[in-house]
Amino acid sequence: MTLASFAFLSLNGLTLAALLFIMASGLTLAFGLMRVVNLAHGAFFMLGGYVGVAVVDRTGSLLAGLGAGMAAGLIPGVAMERLLLARVRGIELSEALLTIAIGMIIADGLLGVFGGYPKSLAVPESLRGRVDLGFVQYPGFRLGILLLAVAVGAGLGALLTWTRLGAAIRAGVDDRETAQSQGINVGALFGIVFALASVLAGAAGVVGASYLALAQDTGVRVLMLSLVVIIIGGLGSVTGAAAGAVITGFVTSFANAFIPQFALFILFAPLAMVLAVRPQGLFGRAAA
Amino acid sequence: MNDNRARTMLVVGAAALMLPLVADDYVLVLALRALMYSLIVMSFSLLAGELGLVSLLQSTFAGVAGYGLAILSTSYGWSALPAAAASLLLTLATAAVFGLVSLKTSGVGFMMLTIALGQMVWALAFQWIDLTRGMDGIVSIPAPEFAGLNLRDPRAMYFVTAAIVVVCFASAHVLMESRFGLLIRGIRDNAPRMRALGHPILRARLAAFLIASFYAAVGGILLTWETRVITPVALDLSRAVWVLTAAVIGGTTLLGGSVVGVVIMVTLEAVLSQYTDRHILVFGLILAFAILLLPNGVSAFVSDLWAKRRGRSRETSAVKLAR
Numbered sequence: 001m002t003l004a005s006f007a008f009l010s011l012n013g014l015t016l017a018a019l020l021f022i023m024a025s026g027l028t029l030a031f032g033l034m035r036v037v038n039l040a041h042g043a044f045f046m047l048g049g050y051v052g053v054a055v056v057d058r059t060g061s062l063l064a065g066l067g068a069g070m071a072a073g074l075i076p077g078v079a080m081e082r083l084l085l086a087r088v089r090g091i092e093l094s095e096a097l098l099t100i101a102i103g104m105i106i107a108d109g110l111l112g113v114f115g116g117y118p119k120s121l122a123v124p125e126s127l128r129g130r131v132d133l134g135f136v137q138y139p140g141f142r143l144g145i146l147l148l149a150v151a152v153g154a155g156l157g158a159l160l161t162w163t164r165l166g167a168a169i170r171a172g173v174d175d176r177e178t179a180q181s182q183g184i185n186v187g188a189l190f191g192i193v194f195a196l197a198s199v200l201a202g203a204a205g206v207v208g209a210s211y212l213a214l215a216q217d218t219g220v221r222v223l224m225l226s227l228v229v230i231i232i233g234g235l236g237s238v239t240g241a242a243a244g245a246v247i248t249g250f251v252t253s254f255a256n257a258f259i260p261q262f263a264l265f266i267l268f269a270p271l272a273m274v275l276a277v278r279p280q281g282l283f284g285r286a287a288a
Numbered sequence: 289m290n291d292n293r294a295r296t297m298l299v300v301g302a303a304a305l306m307l308p309l310v311a312d313d314y315v316l317v318l319a320l321r322a323l324m325y326s327l328i329v330m331s332f333s334l335l336a337g338e339l340g341l342v343s344l345l346q347s348t349f350a351g352v353a354g355y356g357l358a359i360l361s362t363s364y365g366w367s368a369l370p371a372a373a374a375s376l377l378l379t380l381a382t383a384a385v386f387g388l389v390s391l392k393t394s395g396v397g398f399m400m401l402t403i404a405l406g407q408m409v410w411a412l413a414f415q416w417i418d419l420t421r422g423m424d425g426i427v428s429i430p431a432p433e434f435a436g437l438n439l440r441d442p443r444a445m446y447f448v449t450a451a452i453v454v455v456c457f458a459s460a461h462v463l464m465e466s467r468f469g470l471l472i473r474g475i476r477d478n479a480p481r482m483r484a485l486g487h488p489i490l491r492a493r494l495a496a497f498l499i500a501s502f503y504a505a506v507g508g509i510l511l512t513w514e515t516r517v518i519t520p521v522a523l524d525l526s527r528a529v530w531v532l533t534a535a536v537i538g539g540t541t542l543l544g545g546s547v548v549g550v551v552i553m554v555t556l557e558a559v560l561s562q563y564t565d566r567h568i569l570v571f572g573l574i575l576a577f578a579i580l581l582l583p584n585g586v587s588a589f590v591s592d593l594w595a596k597r598r599g600r601s602r603e604t605s606a607v608k609l610a611r
Contacts, residue, residue, distance in 0.1 A: 037396050039403070087580055092396050093342055097532065098579050104529055104572035112566050220525050224407035227400050235397065261418065264411030271404065272389045279392045 007136040009253050015142040017249025018149030022204040024229040024241040026197025032173035032236025034190045036095045040103030041201050042223025044073045048202025049209040053121050062124050066206050073202020081194045107219050118213035145207050173236050232274045234284020308443045316442050322554040323453045327507030329534045330546040331500040339496050340476035342399045344528040348406040349501045350508025351522035353379040358426040358518045368432030372509050383501035391493045410523040425519025472496045526568050533575040
């Protein structure tokens with residue numbers, strides 16, 4: 001393998017990792033707070049993607065598309081959390097099953113509205129160029145996704161480390177009962193984190209549609225990859241989501257090039273290895 | 289089992305046996321599929337109801353068995369019975385590996401893991417085109433013939449299937465009434481205490497997982513013989529959700545619930561297909577409403593009504609699942 005192709009595949013892995021981190025960071029944080037996993041997360045990705053692509057097609061503005069995609073994630077996210085999940089609060093499995101049902105409804109609805117043809121984001125002319133990194137030419141837009149993920153990571157890190165809200169979230173993730181007894185409203189915090197996660201899923205759908213065509217199965221694929229990321233990284237840990245995303249992104253990218261018939265199945269290897277050694281994931285805390 | 293329930297089951301069973309004599313081919317094929325799917329749903333309910341683990345892998349195991357059968361009997365020209373036996377073994381081996389990876393977790397973590405593993409198998413069927421022919425799937429899988437019975441005839445297939453399904457359900461019932469059934473219910477209710485009492489938690493969970501997967505594999509083999517086609521759709525998450533929905537609306541009480549849920553789903557699907565392609569959307573709505581309104585499932589709802597008249601109450605299966 002030449003250095004250029006190695007660099008190219010590494011960048012593919014890294015930019016896929018970026019997309020997965022945007023998806024998984026909110027998912028894992030919401031899980032850490034309330035042990036609710038949003039299995040409609042892939043459907044929110046699709047919804048954000050379709051709405052964002054439609055807006056970009058009409059207006060030509062990527063920012064407008066990104067905003068629309070984020071709103072398309074936010075609205076069903078908040079509605080689902082306030083109107084439906086609130087009714088079965090605390091019954092973990094009912095909550096998870098309810099999110100599957102909503103995910104199925106959204107995905108099948110999208111198939112009905114947009115049809116089965118794969119759709120992609122038309123990246124604006126000005127962002128379509130390739131960037132010369134010295135050893136390899138790489139699509140600038142995908143590097144943009146990487147920057148966006150770094151920004152999301154840095155933003156989440158700053159929020160969690162330096163703000164009162166972040167401190168409350170950390171307290172809730174570490175020990176929900178104690179946080180609650182100290183007057184922290186974990187239910188309200190969860191609403192905020194869940195909304196944030198839904199916005200991020202919508203945004204990921206828009207930028208992700210630049211190279212993962214939106215098709216019937218895309219939502220479930222992205223959900224599966226996000227689940228692998230947070231299981232490897234450890235449920236509840238944003239750092240873990242970053243580590244899990246890098247592992248998942250690199251394995252998928254290199255497998256795609258060398259063993260395409262096992263491109264996704266090969267993820268079983270890191271998943272099984274991590275679970276064998278650390279069942280709680282790389283950065284997860286052992287269950288009490 | 290009390291006399292009342294035994295009598296009900298006897299009547300239902302007799303009616304089911306009479307079906308091929310009165311039904312036309314369309315209804316018969318629906319009934320056949322319902323019988324086959326009821327094995328997969330029973331496999332799910334066994335794990336969800338008795339062990340407290342929601343596994344979205346059970347339709348995947350049916351699909352693995354179906355693919356094994358399809359590949360061995362088309363690409364390698366194996367005859368029906370050896371191919372079926374080998375694909376049962378393949379499924380059990382897959383279930384053993386997946387079980388070892390996942391059974392240390394529980395609750396939502398376990399469920400997430402089963403979704404991820406199921407999608408990996410889907411991807412394998414989709415991407416390993418040399419073996420599985422990808423999205424096109426494997427077609428013209430030969431229907432088996434034993435001892436002069438041609439199972440291409442839906443009536444013959446119905447009796448064979450009904451016999452197999454009865455054996456499977458009866459054995460599952462016996463098993464759950466045995467010491468092993470007590471053990472896994474104990475693990476469901478309080479795993480730390482069972483561990484403290486010296487019971488091998490992981491081994492018992494794995495055994496239950498393998499047994500349940502065996503029933504799903506039998507369902508998958510019968511389905512593949514019946515439809516004579518297998519595609520990655522068999523491994524799709526929507527198929528797992530179909531099974532989940534049938535189990536939730538039927539209630540995860542082992543025997544009755546699976547059958548009630550499957551019959552409702554198959555009937556609904558047949559009716560819906562005359563009006564819309566959006567089955568999955570409708571099933572999603574039904575699943576959501578069932579979780580919100582009927583946490584016990586339809587069959588438990590009915591027996592709850594009975595119990596209320598007798599002044600007894602039951603725990604909801606959602607509460608049972610949550611423990």
